[in-house]
Amino acid sequence: MFAQSKEVANYATPEMEEQVEALLQTMSLEEKLAQITGTRLREIMVDGKLSLEKCREHIPHGIGHFCQFSSGLTLSPEELRDLVREIQQYLVTETRTKIPAIFHEEAITGFATQGATTFPQQIGVGCSWNPEIVRNNARSTAQNMRAAGATLALSPMLDLSRTAHWNRLEESYGEDAYLTSKMGVAFVRGLQGDDFKTGVAATVKHFAGYGTFNNNEKELYEEYLMPHEAAIKIAGAKSVMPSYGKYKALPVVANPTMLDQMLRKEIGFDGLVVSDYFSVSKTYKGYKQAPSEMIAGAMAINAGVDVELASPIAYPLLPEALQTGDVSMETIDAAVKRSLLMKAKLGLLDKDPVIGKEGTLDFDPLANRKLAYETAVQSIVLLKNNGILPLSKKVKTIALVGPNAATVHGLLGDYTYQSMISFWHSKEFDPTNPKLVTLKEGLENRLNSKVKILHERGCDWSAPLESKIDASGLGDDRLSKLKLLTIKGLPQPDLQRAIKFATQSDVIIAAMGENLYLCGEGRERKGIRLPGSQEAFVEQLLKTGKPVILVMFGGRQQLVSKFEDRCAGIIQAWFPGEEGGNAVADIITGKVNPSAKLCVTYPKTESKAEINYKNGYPDQNLVQYPFGYGLSYTDYTYSDLKINSEAKITDQRITMSFKVKNTGKVKGTEIVQLYISPLDTQSTMKPIQLKGFQRVSLKPKEEKVLQFKVSPQQFAEYKNSQWVIEPGLYKFMIAASSTDVRLESQIALKGPKKVLENGRSVFFALTE
Structure with missing residues (x-):
């Protein structure tokens, strides 16, 4: 069970702040800009080997990030670690600032490098409804990444996906904000661990509402922002990636409403914002909302994007933007400071930073394979039998x-x-x-x-x-230069x-x-x-x-x-x-x-209309299988729901208990789901919403008593730029899927309307 009252640590300690401030005072503008850009290993390598000449030419002042550094290489774990060490050695001995780089990589299915454990894709893992296995997988991924010298992941992906036609649906945990938030919190906690100096910084992406329509403010706040907000407030995520999308016609990467107002001021994010690859320059090239790449860079950094990935295109032009008054030195320094604080937090600014793990490395040990197997078993859905x-x-x-x-x-x-x-x-x-x-x-x-x-x-x-x-589209620039490989060797x-x-x-x-x-x-x-x-x-x-x-x-x-x-x-x-x-x-x-x-909801037709179970499936002809559905080789009965008929808005928790029994002949695990529905006809709440779930393993004929403890904050809605909890009549449903309700009870939530002045702080039901 995740404690939700835990205070998330601030971005950096006072000692880190002092160290970075002192460093910042000594840096030239070129050195500062180097820290807020990323580059590729190919720029400093010749014939598969590191070239010091290329380093001196391409990164004379250092660099902020090496981007997707391992996923294009065919190196052994030891060769990869040694390459990272060699590059870091150049940075700390030949650049004046002696600042190591962040090596980052993708990690939604494990560390994206040759020989590392390949876990199931996130869409499958979402069907496990098992945050604990997500946490364990992410922990193993972090160990592999740290062993190679990597310190930041461009994962997890927390977008909500409501159409199977979106080609990136597979990277998501599905269509529901609550389930995605639980999985995202677990991922971040597993990857980062208890200490950034031994864990790997998670980057939650894509902020916010990517792959869908995000201009409905109520839905954006209540659903699309929730997984990011939970990962930041509960799990302490300190890196965020804006999406390639737009919000109110302005690209998110250059959108101060989304990145400054929503992310920093309202959610309270104090960490690092890194761009999606090439997205900064796309404000000029793709969206055509900037007259030049220089202005595109100024718009992004002014909006709150600290680091330009994956190549230094727009941010090296910021000196010109300084001259024209389109950006201030204060804004640049703030981005550089956040970039350096992330490095300090990861241990890269320590006197003798630990880069990689000594000895022979195994990126796919038996323990990892067992995790991969168990995750796959829990991800595979039986739809018909x-x-x-x-x-x-x-x-x-x-x-x-x-x-x-x-x-x-x-x-x-x-x-x-x-x-x-x-x-x-x-x-x-x-x-x-x-x-x-x-x-x-x-x-x-x-x-x-x-x-x-x-x-x-x-x-x-x-x-x-x-x-x-x-x-x-307006995605990664590399797409225009690619061609699909033919799968070879098949009869x-x-x-x-x-x-x-x-x-x-x-x-x-x-x-x-x-x-x-x-x-x-x-x-x-x-x-x-x-x-x-x-x-x-x-x-x-x-x-x-x-x-x-x-x-x-x-x-x-x-x-x-x-x-x-x-x-x-x-x-x-x-x-x-x-x-x-x-x-x-x-x-x-x-x-x-x-x-x-x-x-996710399983569609019955090729309609491109988004399907969201929260709307109650008004057109049943579009749905083959509902959200939350999956078969077992045994049967479960639910009984004896106990819950008070009234609760106060000011209550800490609303507790309910019930029984689940395995009535079949084989052991099994049931995923019990808690939904609420508003019963007041004037309510603006969605017709049905997931508000809790738990996995329960039962032997044949075994029965267990389960509990959900729901916070009144889980009833909060975003209205008129405020988070409010309103009194009313609600139905609580204990269910085997969003359309298979086994137990239900009405509850009256009483008291005057409550405004959450600082937004949501409790996101999840507690379970026992």
């Missing part, structure tokens, strides 16, 4: 077909190392470093040797033109052979869906059906009359409405990471009872 699952021991022959049956490319989400080096750097990755377990391997590992697996791909993922690189699919195997089998396992080139930043598909000829292939498999278990891999919900009623079983595996094959196999065979529940 007519009794075919778990597989009966009577099954002797399995037809394993589909493009994701025996390949690794359906295991890997965007911002995994493998995805980054192949998509952004056009290099092949090694599927054995770390070892990636395919579904075929998983089934072979788990099934009795007497069970025959007949494998044939049957179809490819898609036609070559199914996915294309979309460089038309041509043989449709007839696959159908023959299907007719000879007791059951068909059809592994369909996307790969790392069909979903992710800059990768556009025309729709959200199964790609290419996969739908037609599934139809032919169904015509055999044999039971079909559809296993879908990918970064988004993909339509199954065409044949949902005819499939014997449907499993949503997402991008399940390095242990994905073993995890899916264990669910299919019954070694593991699935527990995951959807963190």
Whole structure:
């Protein structure tokens, strides 16, 4: 349970402030600007080796950050650590200021470097509803990053995603602000640990309302800001990245309303704001809201962006902006100070900073693989089961077909190392470093040797033109220079052979869906059906009359409405990471009872309209499976809800208790959800909102008493530029999903309207 009253530490100690102030007084303008820009390792390397000549030419005054420093390299852990040390040695011996750099990398699926543990993609992890496993994964990621000398991560991504058509949905924890906030807080706490000098600074992104419409002020404050606010106020996040989006027509990266008023003044953020890659210059180049790159830089730093990533484009022009009066020295100094304070906080300004870990390094130890496996198991959602699952021991022959049956490319989400080096750097990755377990391997590992697996791909993922690189938006500049790699080494699919195997089998396992080139930043598909000829292939498999278990891999919900009623079983595996094959196999065979529940609504059509369960699904025809839905191999009953019929707005907590029982024959884990609905017809609150959840593990016939303790602050709404708690009549619902309410009770919240002068301070229900 997370304590919510914990005072978050200030950005820096008085000693750090004093050290940085003294340093700042000695620095030239060029040295200051160097600290608020980032660059790439390629600028200082020749033939894969560090070039001191290039260092002296490119970073003579030092540098703030080295950006995504490991995800484009094919170095061993020790080689990576030694390279970081070599660069830091140059900075502390050959630059006048002797200030080390921050080496930062992506981390939503683990440290994005060769050989490091590859966890499931965040969209799958969201379906685990397990903040503790998020925290453990992030802790292991931080250990790997620190061992290599990295000190900051451009993670987690806390955007709310309400359409499967958005290609970055996979990076999110889903559509709900409460669930995303809980997961985000856990991620930040795990990554940063108890001390920045041993942990890794988390960067919460993308502030705020990226990938959606964020101009509705009430929804922006109540929902899209909440995960960032919770990560800052509860977990102590000290780095924030603005989005590529706009707010009220002005790019967020140059938007003082969002970055100064909302982030710093209202939320109280006192840390570092780093730009998304190339976003500062896009105010000029892309949005065309600045007459020059110099003015674009001035607009960004004036709005509150401290560091320009990933290349020094606009901020080196700030001396000109000083001359023209478009920026002040005070503003530049404030950004430099925050940048240096982050370095002090991370231990980089210590007398003898610790860079990397000594000895032989293992970025994928057994403990990490176990975490990756357990996370995958808890992320995989059972959507449909007519009794075919778990597989009966009577099954002797399995037809394993589909493009994701025996390949690794359906295991890997965007911002995994493998995805980054192949998509952004056009290099092949090694599927054995770390070892990636395919579904075929998983089934072979788990099934009795007497069970025959007949494998044939049957179809490819898609036609070559199914996915294309979309460089038309206002994202990363590199997109316009990329091309999609061809996945090599695969045999041509043989449709007839696959159908023959299907007719000879007791059951068909059809592994369909996307790969790392069909979903992710800059990768556009025309729709959200199964790609290419996969739908037609599934139809032919169904015509055999044999039971079909559809296993879908990918970064988004993909339509199954065409044949949902005819499939014997449907499993949503997402991008399940390095242990994905073993995890899916264990669910299919019954070694593991699935527990995951959807963190997004599953659509029934290709409509691009955003779907948000909080609106109550007014059009049921758009919804295949509701938010919070997921099946198990056992059944649970809920009973004996106890709660007072009245509470006061001034109460500390509103307590309720109830019982959950496993009535089946196998142990399982139920994800119990608490929702509230306003009953007053004049209420401006959404029709239904998640306000608590907990995972409960139960043996067969076991019953447990659970509690939720809800804060009246969880009823707060943003109205007329204030946070207010209003009296009224509300319904509390204990549920198995947003549409499967098992227990409910009305409660009258009484007392005069209460204004929260300092905004929200309590975000979550307590559980027991």
